[in-house]
Amino acid sequence: MLGRAILFIGLPLGALSLSLLFDPEPITIQSQESKTATLSPVFNRINWRAGASQDIWIMQQSHSGRHTPHEKWDRIAMVIEKGAPRTATFYQLSPGHLSFDDLGPKIDYRAACLMCHPNGPRAIRPDTHGELSLSMWNRMRLFAWNIRIKSYGRVQPQSIPSRTPFRYSSPAANAPLLVAACVRCHRDGGLLARGTLRRQNFLSIGFMIDNHIMPPFGLSLSEKERREIELFIGRS
Ligand code: HEC
Ligand code: HEC
Secondary structure, eight states, rough: OOHHHHHHHHHHHHHHHHHHHHHHHHHEEEEEEEEEEOEEEEEEEEEEEEEEEEEEEEEESSSSSSSSOOGGGGEEEEEEOOSSOOOEEEEEOOSOOOSSOOOOEEOOSOGGGGGTTTTTOOOBBOOTSSSSSHHHHHHHHHHHHHHHHTTTSEEEEEEOOSSOOOOOOSTTTBBBOOHHHHTSSSSSSTTTTTOOBBBBHHHHHHHHHHTTSSSSSOOOOHHHHHHHHHHHHHHO
């Protein structure tokens, strides 16, 4: 009886999670976190491909509205090698299609990727009050994608040669965030380690605390700790 009940519920659930993960269509979002220099929306068109030892995440990005043809959007990618240590190699690509088989020429980074990606791939957060609405299906797909992204755990970011730096190297930019409410996860090793946050991550740190996304799971941030973080990221 129980076996049948498990099959009855388990099979459809398994089929659902497989179709959520393996629907081949890209998803376009208005990013909640990324904005243009003039605070206009940034649009991201994202897809990924799973492999036994390697996942590839690829994204087209528009800083000039959602109506510019996709082939003109900036194109970037991240290749996750699932060995130990797990690594993510970052690529800026020349504009083109969202294809996995030939990423095409790798060009200089247009931004210091490490500023917002201290631990490889980022959870995807659409601005649901923006210009684009997301179907219930794509919301469920993003939920499944974000579980995949979180499941990578600690990831070492890797760069390729570029004239634009991949990370800022000054001691000030690399000062670590040492606030206890964050360091329990944002440290380099141990259970749940997510990589040390550094001052160059100030934009993402500010976004996470302003939107009450971090610390997660109902953990709280005291007023004193919030103040310490704000000083650390240069707010007075
Ligand atoms: C200003 C912050 C910022 C910078 C700089 C940045 N990214 Fe991202 N990136 C994000 C955010 C945030 C996401 C998640 C999507 C979203 O919510 O908008 C993302 C998503 C991605 C994704 C899709 C997979 C994922 O992580 O969700 C790729 C690929 C990517 N970025 C590559 C790059 C590369 C390559 C660079 C450097 C050339 C770079 N990014 C620089 C903020 C940034
Ligand atoms: C319980 C563990 C935990 C704690 C505590 C925690 N974080 Fe996170 N943090 C995560 C995880 C897991 C992610 C990636 C998934 C996500 O974005 O939701 C993340 C992502 C981030 C990112 C994006 C860079 C990245 O690694 O993907 C920033 C910035 C960040 N957290 C800031 C903070 C700050 C600031 C605090 C303290 C106020 C904090 N976090 C506390 C687990 C934690």
